[in-house]
Amino acid sequence: MTISLGEEGIASPIVIVANTPGRVDEIHTDLETLADAGSRCFQQRETLPYEDSDPHIEIAAQRVDALAALLAGRAKILVTTGRALAERTPVPVASGETLALTLAVGDEPGLGPLAERLERMGFQRVGTVREIGEYAVRGGIVDVFAFGHRAPVRVELWGDDIESIRSFDALTQRSTETHQHTEILPIALAQGKATTESRSLLEILPTTTLLIRLDPDREEATRTHLWMEVREARERAGPGASPIETLVASPEACERQIRAFRQLTLAGGPRERELSVEPPPDIDRDLGRLVQRLAASMDTGEQVAIVCDNDGQIERLEEILRERGGATLARYVTLGIGSLSGGFQVGGSHPLLILTDHEIFRRSYRRARPRFRGAATLESIASIRPGEYVVHMDHGIGRYRGIERVEIGGETIETLEIEYAQGELLRLPHYRLDLI
Numbered sequence: 001m002t003i004s005l006g007e008e009g010i011a012s013p014i015v016i017v018a019n020t021p022g023r024v025d026e027i028h029t030d031l032e033t034l035a036d037a038g039s040r041c042f043q044q045r046e047t048l049p050y051e052d053s054d055p056h057i058e059i060a061a062q063r064v065d066a067l068a069a070l071l072a073g074r075a076k077i078l079v080t081t082g083r084a085l086a087e088r089t090p091v092p093v094a095s096g097e098t099l100a101l102t103l104a105v106g107d108e109p110g111l112g113p114l115a116e117r118l119e120r121m122g123f124q125r126v127g128t129v130r131e132i133g134e135y136a137v138r139g140g141i142v143d144v145f146a147f148g149h150r151a152p153v154r155v156e157l158w159g160d161d162i163e164s165i166r167s168f169d170a171l172t173q174r175s176t177e178t179h180q181h182t183e184i185l186p187i188a189l190a191q192g193k194a195t196t197e198s199r200s201l202l203e204i205l206p207t208t209t210l211l212i213r214l215d216p217d218r219e220e221a222t223r224t225h226l227w228m229e230v231r232e233a234r235e236r237a238g239p240g241a242s243p244i245e246t247l248v249a250s251p252e253a254c255e256r257q258i259r260a261f262r263q264l265t266l267a268g269g270p271r272e273r274e275l276s277v278e279p280p281p282d283i284d285r286d287l288g289r290l291v292q293r294l295a296a297s298m299d300t301g302e303q304v305a306i307v308c309d310n311d312g313q314i315e316r317l318e319e320i321l322r323e324r325g326g327a328t329l330a331r332y333v334t335l336g337i338g339s340l341s342g343g344f345q346v347g348g349s350h351p352l353l354i355l356t357d358h359e360i361f362r363r364s365y366r367r368a369r370p371r372f373r374g375a376a377t378l379e380s381i382a383s384i385r386p387g388e389y390v391v392h393m394d395h396g397i398g399r400y401r402g403i404e405r406v407e408i409g410g411e412t413i414e415t416l417e418i419e420y421a422q423g424e425l426l427r428l429p430h431y432r433l434d435l436i
Contacts, residue, residue, distance in 0.1 A: 013070065015078045015205065016212045017085065017219055026341045028079045033307065033338035034354075038076035040066035042201065044084035049230055049247040050237040061147040064185045067091065068100035070204065080201065082219030083226050085258075086249045088198040103155060103162060104181035110160040114142055122187035130170050131406070131415070131427055133187045145170065146184040153182050171395050171426055200249040202257040212264040224251045280343030280353070283360045290360060291325040293353075298332045302351040305334040306360070307343075313357045390418060390436055395426060 018024045021043055028041040043059045067089065069075035101117060103109065109117075115137055119125070123135040123144060129152045135144040140159075145152035151167045154175065165182050166175040213219060230248050234241055249257075283290045297304045308314045314335045321330040343355040357363075384390065386402045398418040406415050406427060415427040416436065428435065 012208060012210070013075050013078055013206070014210045014212060015080060015201075017080060017082055017214060019081065019215050019218055019222070021081060023214075024079050024081055030340050031077055031079070033340050038069070038074055040069050040075045040078050042066040042078055042080040042084055044081045045087055048226075048233050049244075050233040050241055060187075061185070063089065064147065067204070068183075068185055072100065082222045085201050086223045086226060086251075086254050088200045088247050088249060091197060091199050091204065100186075101184040102181060103165060103184065105162050105165060107162045108160040109157075109162065111137070111140060111142065111157055114155070114157075118142075118144060118184075121184070128173070132429055143168070144184060147187070149182075151176060153179070153184075155182075169395075171420060171424060198246050200254070200257075202249065202254060205261070207260070209261050210264060211258065211261045216265055220251065220255065223254055227251050278345050278347070280345055280355055280359060283355070285360070285362050287320055287324060291321065291329065294321070294329055294333055295325060297351075297353055298329060300351070302345075302353055303334075304332065304353045304355070305336065306355045306357060307336060307338045307340045308357045309339075310337060317357065317360075390416075392418060392426070392428070392435055395420065398426065401425070 016027055018027055024041060024043055028039060031039040041062050043062050045063075046059060066075060066078060070078060071091070101121065103114075115125070115135070118135045122133070123146075124133055126134045126136055129136045129143040129145050132145050132147060132149075134152075135142060137143075140157045142155045142157070143152055144155070149167075152170055154164075154166045154168050155162055156164045156166075165179045167177040167179065168175045227244075227248060227250060230244055234244050281289075281293050283293070294304055296302075306317060308317065314337065317335055318330055321333060340354070340356050343353070343359055345354070346352040384400050386400060388400050389397055390400045391397050395418075398420045401417040401419050404415050404417050404427065415429050418426045418428060420426065
């Protein structure tokens, strides 16, 4: 494929617009492997406005994390879909208020204002914090368990001042680690609050943004279809429902806003500069063909890297390259561990060839799990019967009691109930099943 770039050059942040949520995850995972560039994933919602169904709490977490990074200027690359560009999201507009709450030792938030801010961010006040989405106030101490944290944090205040910030064990309530600062992301972005205003991603992005559009025609069709679906849902919802425009930007508004950004597209338009990107050569387990292709790269000065799943694969390829191509070829090729959906080759004055071990040996690709997602699923727990023992990576051996639905920040999610000594119960959200 060939991608074209306008005459003004590359800007920041870079927003990659993919066609499907699966492709978004794939690109985001590849970016995390290839470069530490501050990439974020802004997935589209799994439900339409006006639908009476539970939103996906993992996707909500990804969206909040991406928005917080974008508004703070930390998101260098953002991967999203054409539909997600049009979906409007509540963002803070109150004076001095940001999406993420950053607390540091020495700050003076005040106990009352801090609790009020957590309420606005969707946290539920409880007596003792056990799960994500909860906060508790006892004397001059505020406990809170936020997205992206492996454990809840305890903020101790003296008057209005923060004296200390510590992580603590949700089961034993004992402190485990001290911090100088912590960042707390909202549990939910609530519509209609005086401190927020609904905006689409296109309305939030800075004017310096570069849009990389993988399939503009399909992208535009997706937004038109979304607008029609939401309009039909609005008619079914009745007269008291929110106006469509507060929930989704119209296709016309999106196209007008898109034209204001510099763009990189895969086809069409005048080509001021070109970057030739092609699929990798087909090796298909032919190691002689592999060595021949790598030798040609070494002769022409093309940089070569092979991404492997593990150390064993690196050792295997090093041995193959030494035996079949010699020590010089083996040293020329860079081998590293990572998760990449597929290789590619880039032409131009600085040619580059990226290969993957799963393509070389024709094996299935196992994508690394994206942020906020666990490796396990609720279906994989189905074989465990209540009363059997499970091992939690942090809390150790406990007795599985079954699956329970609980409400967090106004959203209902599945949790695993695990019993420990003296009848202590731990409810583990389904998105942390990787700890079991």
